[in-house]
Amino acid sequence: MTLTMSANGLSDEVKRFVVQQLAMFETPSEVARAVKDEFAIEVSRQAVEAYDPGKRAGASLSQEFRELFAATRETFIADTASIGVTHKVVRLRTLARLIEKAEGRGNAVLVASLLEQVAKECGDAFTNKRQVEATGKDGAPLMDGGITVTFVRPAPIPDAG
Structure with missing residues (x-):
């Protein structure tokens, strides 16, 4: 049996679960599915968004859940070495x-x-490292002094008369 609940009717255990899942970069839709699988409770995506302090819907989230979100996110990001x-x-x-x-x-x-x-x-294609090589014409080193512009005045047209 699956219960349908609003965000306010959730137990603290479910609320903590939702906050932690969101802190681990799960989408509200994925979290709603996980709540249904884990607790047999159906929650809307919009109700889940109320537990993300980074969203407008989560503006009134309690300090307790804000701190849980921040701590979970920090741990999750730091723990990528174990993946x-x-x-x-x-x-x-x-x-x-x-x-x-x-x-x-x-x-x-x-x-x-x-x-x-x-x-x-x-070749480190999947890093944020960039190797940049700049050379002049035909691989020659770049010249100091910037860009030089030469203006060539056209020759006068001779009188045909």
Whole structure:
């Protein structure tokens, strides 16, 4: 049996669950589904938004739940190190296994795609690092002094007369 409740009628346990899920970047729709699965209570997406202090609907959220949201969000962000796929070596190892499987099945298109993914991983394509090289014409070093503009006056047109 599933109960339908407004945000005000939720128990503190459910409210804490909602706040923590939102703090972990779950969408209101996902949280509403999780509440239904976990507690057999149907809550609308709009009711869930009332527990997000970053949303207009959550403007009147109690200090207790604001602090819970902030603490959960901080812990969640700091804890990404425990998630395996956040580490480059784990992603490369997984890609290597997938390449072996794809090769074994003769799927050359998938192998090529996965190899491209490996090249991107190795080339730091998925970081916020940027390598910028600036050179002058034909690879020559840039000149000091900025841009030089030369004005060429056209030659006068001779009189035909």
